[in-house]
Amino acid sequence: MALPDYIEDLEKWQSEFSHSYPVTVRFSETDAFGHLNNTVSFVYFEQGRINFFKDIGFGEEWFAKGGEGIPVTADLHCDYKRQVFFDENLEVHVKVAGIGNSSIDLHYLITNEAGKVCMTGRGRMVQVSRTSGKPLSWSKAALEKLEASQAIAG
Amino acid sequence: MALPDYIEDLEKWQSEFSHSYPVTVRFSETDAFGHLNNTVSFVYFEQGRINFFKDIGFGEEWFAKGGEGIPVTADLHCDYKRQVFFDENLEVHVKVAGIGNSSIDLHYLITNEAGKVCMTGRGRMVQVSRTSGKPLSWSKAALEKLEASQAIAG
């Protein structure tokens, strides 16, 4: 399997995920080729990402009405390794692969019940001010949460 | 074809639509049975309904940021008469079938390129106050627009 440029060593990369969330393929998510439509991976990434944010304590800051910062998607990438079909039970793994001033690079891994890699991916999220629309630097508390999520994984 | 209870005479009912909007079936909207997934009809109904509202002059009132009223879906019904496949060019027809104090009953008809009936449907929309969340009576201007849309059809 040729590796995308955000993965150096697949085994090491996989071992660094410590947060994952189950998702079962819905019938409405399949397409006429009989498998999961390619656009749905990004729905699973978003769902995994939001669960991850809640797990590390970002839920209130980002999704409560009063929060100053909101997460904006800067880019998203998905590599499709294995076809996925209706009713498969998948796991969406998420980790912080890099931390900027007001952004993070998240990596994604979707595995099937046999533990096989179905999709890998990555994407950068930027924290933006709800009022100014400009990038908003991480607070010290936020940075600590992001770093802690990596430490757990190590 | 057995008629649903909101259609008395199919030919007459069909003749009363004067607004319609084209939509082409996307690949991501099909499912593993090879046809349009049943849930997508309601996406087409919504799209037709919004185009209809814009056509009759409701766009600004309902979708502009400053408007007082917003449209809320009270119920929706779809009858599936004919399978629809990837890349078919459909027409979504919309009409006002009844007008209440703060609500309307909309009827929907989806036809294919041969003019055959694929889906029929109906649903009630209620105008609700953005601030109080309570039903908001139609203004005189709004009523006139709704009635005019029916007159055109007659």
Added chain:
Amino acid sequence: MALPDYIEDLEKWQSEFSHSYPVTVRFSETDAFGHLNNTVSFVYFEQGRINFFKDIGFGEEWFAKGGEGIPVTADLHCDYKRQVFFDENLEVHVKVAGIGNSSIDLHYLITNEAGKVCMTGRGRMVQVSRTSGKPLSWSKAALEKLEASQAIAG
């Protein structure tokens, strides 16, 4: 709460559901009004219906490649009683409300964590032959499974 015509007595109707399935509102399922988009209820109905079919032993017959019959949606109806927001944990309840020669009438109830009714619905499914496209009568085994699902509920 005005009752739709498929519900005579809400309390009795609710008590007859014995199968339910959890679903959490995804961010991508909300819309710019800030709540669950109306079209997504039908995705939840489909998901509940398929889980229900698996529970009562229809999974293999309908979703395995070799099966003769496939389920086709004849109609669908949803009544919206309460707004639903991002991240709410819902339960999709499904029951068989009527059995025909080759069809069933399914009823749906979506409740929130407080047990409040968010949506109710119904829809008829027809078993169709994969080869002829014509309605296919229930086998004796299938009928027994459908009836058993009602008995459990009683």
Added chain:
Amino acid sequence: MALPDYIEDLEKWQSEFSHSYPVTVRFSETDAFGHLNNTVSFVYFEQGRINFFKDIGFGEEWFAKGGEGIPVTADLHCDYKRQVFFDENLEVHVKVAGIGNSSIDLHYLITNEAGKVCMTGRGRMVQVSRTSGKPLSWSKAALEKLEASQAIAG
């Protein structure tokens, strides 16, 4: 604007697109942040890609029932440059940026009515045999169509 690694010179890159397709943002495609949900760009990419394939004469080969090859998504990437809102009229531009033995690299550009860049993207498609599931080399006729699509753009 920092450029993604698949764009060397934005102006030159933009000038090489000669196929584009209109799409209007649906209400059901927005999310509770009030803009187009990030996952929908990939629906627009797929829609643009399929229109492009039809335009260059691949429709019959890939989407007809009898065709030997089917297109499989190997990877997809989207860079989000500008927020997009309900009811905006967008253009999805598609071009062939590279041709392999059995694959192509497609580039995508989504612009708004003012001609501003909203999203850019790329992704590799592989032609796979419907029977063996293995990559299937382009026929001479297919290669000529792919190259012709680039010539038009030049």
